[in-house]
Amino acid sequence: MARTPFGDGDPIIREDEYRLLRDLVSARIGINLASTSRQSVARRLRERLSVLNLASFTEYFQYLRFHPLARHEWEEAVELLTTNETYFFREDFQLRAFSDEILPMLHERNKARKRLFIWSAGCATGEEVYSIAILVDQSKLFSGWDVRIFGSDISRRCVATARRGVYGPASFRATPPDLRRQYFVERADGSHILDSIKPLCHFGQMNLLDEDKARILGRVDVVFCRNVLIYFDAHVRRRVIDIFHDRLYPGGVLLLGHSESLLNVSTAFELLHLKEDLVYKKPTLAQSSAMANRS
Ligand SMILES: C[S@@+](CC[C@H](N)C(=O)[O-])C[C@H]1O[C@@H](n2cnc3c(N)ncnc32)[C@H](O)[C@@H]1O
Structure with a gap:
């Protein structure tokens, strides 16, 4: 015993x-x-x-x-x-900015290759990933595109829950009722994400400090890392932000939680002023070389 x-x-x-x-x-x-x-x-x-x-x-x-x-x-x-608190459509003002301004911008930029890759880093039980997938679907801009939303978390249990895609009432505290009706099927064991949304979403267990694993993920257009950096030491934040910078395409966008910023963490991103939010953008190659010439 x-x-x-x-x-x-x-x-x-x-x-x-x-x-x-x-x-x-x-x-x-x-x-x-x-x-x-x-x-x-x-x-x-x-x-x-x-x-x-x-x-x-x-x-x-x-x-x-x-x-x-x-x-x-x-x-x-x-x-x-770890603290795995999350819910669908968290920080809705930022998601509105994502739908209204970032998605149309990415549609314009990627329309030749018709590919949209998004990484939700520290996705907990997956609500953030499915919220993003629903917004991409709602935008109607990407039909026929290769759309992939990758959710990663260090918690194996969270990743297993995310893959299952079945949720209880607490996950819906900020979900507009019409979206809940449209994208979830109510069953005895909970609300199941619609089968048509699931294939857009891919989940994996990953420690954000593991650069090699992040590299396997490939390059992405957007990184969501919300309510994760607050738990990290300053030097770890820097390391993780460097990984995001490396994994984003030039011109790609980084979205942090409302209480998180890159102040004293990184100067590698520029601020992108949207109507409802401020987000970070990895400079395009032209911007990077202009900055290098100036310095
Ligand atoms: C509070 S949740 C945020 C979930 C979601 N992004 C949101 O904003 O609703 C923080 C998540 O970060 C994950 N996390 C903490 N340290 C991590 C690490 N080193 N690598 C990957 N995930 C980590 C935790 O397991 C937890 O699920």
Whole structure:
């Protein structure tokens, strides 16, 4: 039977153990635990110590670093340390800007090759990906095009839920009722995304710090990375933004969450002023060489 290292009270994690764990988590998955209290992290991970029969957080730290099964344990830790809150049509003013201004712009730019690739980085359970797919469908600009919306998340469970495409009431808190009626089929186990939308959406488990995996994704026209960077350390944000910059086509667009910005993170993007929002644009090749000539 598993040893239980703690009594009935709160689990104990010493300051030095917490610091080690924080650094390890930041290096591996980018998440900055500083904003979470020491005891809250201990409470979240407590069950793992019991399952693994470990007596202290020092032992857990060593397990995550050196154990042959550490890879599997990281998957478990990720589920306990990430915040996966999301819902359809979140931050609707930005999605309006996407529909009204960004999609027509991309239609114009890509009409020769008829291809539209979008990446939702940190898509949680997939609501963002399906919202984007619905807006692309609603625009009626891309029929006959190769449209792909890639959703990636570090959480295996989230990706499995996203692939299934079946949702409960909480996911619809901001969904216009007519879109819900049009794009979901109500069944006993929840609301199923329409079969015609599913093929546009592709999901994969990916750590945003994994540059090689991001490269496999190829180049994209738009990156949505909303409500993800807020959980990262400054140096991790920079690393992830560099990856987005590398993966975007010149002229491609980056959309962050409303409380996130590139201030003190990157100067590689220019601001694109839309009617309802400010988003970031990777300079076109002509703009990049003009900037290089000026400097
Ligand atoms: C709050 S959710 C945001 C979901 C969606 N983008 C939205 O705005 O509704 C943040 C997601 O980022 C994911 N995440 C955190 N660290 C990550 C990493 N290093 N790589 C990939 N995904 C990560 C979490 O698993 C979580 O599902």
